[in-house]
Amino acid sequence: MTPDPDRFLADLHALRRFGAAGVGKGVVRPAYCEADVAARAWLAERMAEAGLAVRYDPMGNLFGLAEGPSLLLGSHSDSQPEGGWLDGALGVVAALEVARASRAAGGPPVSVVSFQDEEGRFGVTTGSAVWSGQLSLAEADRLTDHAGVALAAARAPMAGLAGAFVDPGRFTGFIELHIEQGPTLDSAGEQIGVVSDIVGIRDMRITFDGQQNHAGTTPMHLRRDAFQGLAAFNALLEERFRNVVTPRTVWTIGHVALHPNATSIVPGRAVFSIQWRDGDADRLGRMEEILRATAVEVAKARGLQVSFGAMLGLEPVAMDARLRAALEAGAEQVAPKRWRVLPSGALHDATNVARLLPVAMLFVPSIDGISHAFGEDTAEADLVAGVRVLAAAVDRLGRA
Ligand code: HGY
Ligand code: MN
Ligand code: MN
Ligand code: MN
Secondary structure (H helix, E strand, O other), X not given: OOOOHHHXXXXXXXXXXXXXXXXXXXXXXXXXXXXXXXXXHHHHHHHHHOOOEEEEOOOOOEEEEOOOOEEEEEEEOOOOOOEOOOXXXXXXXXXXXXXXXXXXXXXXXXXXXXXXOOOOOOOOOHHXXXXXXXOOHHHHHHOEOOOOOEHHHHHHHHHHXXXXXXXXXXXXXXXXXXXXXXXXXXXXXXXXXXXXXXXXXXXXXXXXEOOXXXXXXXXXXXXXXXXXXXXXXXXXXXXXXXXXXXXXXXXXXXXXXXXXXXXXXXXXXXXXXXXXXXXXXXXXXXXXXXXXXXXXXXXHHHOOEEEEOOOEEEOOEEOOHHHHHHHHHHHHHHOOOOEEEEEEOOOOHHHXXXXXXXXXXXXXXXXXXXXXXXXXXXXXXXXXHHHHHHHHHHHHHHHO
């Protein structure tokens, strides 16, 4: 089967129009926003044109279903609040192209998916978490975004489109093409990464409550400043994590809300996200113990109250050997000696789908390793190499 590079690239650019923003090829298309819903409608039309049966489930996951048992290919079409044009979109459009190419060549049946809220407006890979049964729809509905909007309210405008959840039993496996979102392939001048495993993640919100007060009259030693609590917590944590982490371990305080966030007011409240990732579940657990104890200790020393939100998490997962071997063979065919096996530090829907089906993933390089930023990009030749490897693997699996 032969994917059409021009049609594939044209579709990728067409999808970027929904939520196009910022400099370069930036995209703002968080789950359930107007641009996300419009992008899904556009994808649904392309799926129908490709002879696939279109189905939205109650979460807003969008499937293009081939008849009978099939491989499932895809990724997500929602974006970060400031994202690039390829994170997720590449895997969905490549899936569509391979489905079309396979059908034209009489190859194996291919279904396509765009999962909803992979980027975690409401949680962590929420759409595929619900589809794979990690999270019930009722639990998901109660999740809120940073603005306090509940998922139930956000998905309501899509309710009219929703059919039943798709039975995973109709799929024989799942393959996701994605950008690497890191520097490894780009700096080595390689074209393809075949993923060995995906890290695990823990993610929670922590709140420090102190005393809101006048910034001019409150002596320093009498303050119960929630921001200073957060700052002290961060510094201590950096020190304590040093004994536990490996070069692959990462942790991030990425969202902070101070109340009332005003120049002349001692902050009375700090609410912040903390997220940590590693390939080893035990290490994730040790880090949790350390950060909880550190937050309690800092709060006590500074007269603050600390509270911990619900912890969201995904376990580390290894890729399926048979699917991975098909990708490795495809990589050697399309990009001889210009590929490698590597782990994924980014999360993907594949982690959730692995609960149900054999899964595998492949990466193409991210220029300068930039992603989750408007500047995210990949050379056209590498995008095309990615779709070719995906097609070659599907071909091989169809013959096996
Ligand atoms: O945050 C992540 O790893 C992903 O891009 N959702
Ligand atoms: Mn992604
Ligand atoms: Mn992402
Ligand atoms: Mn005053």
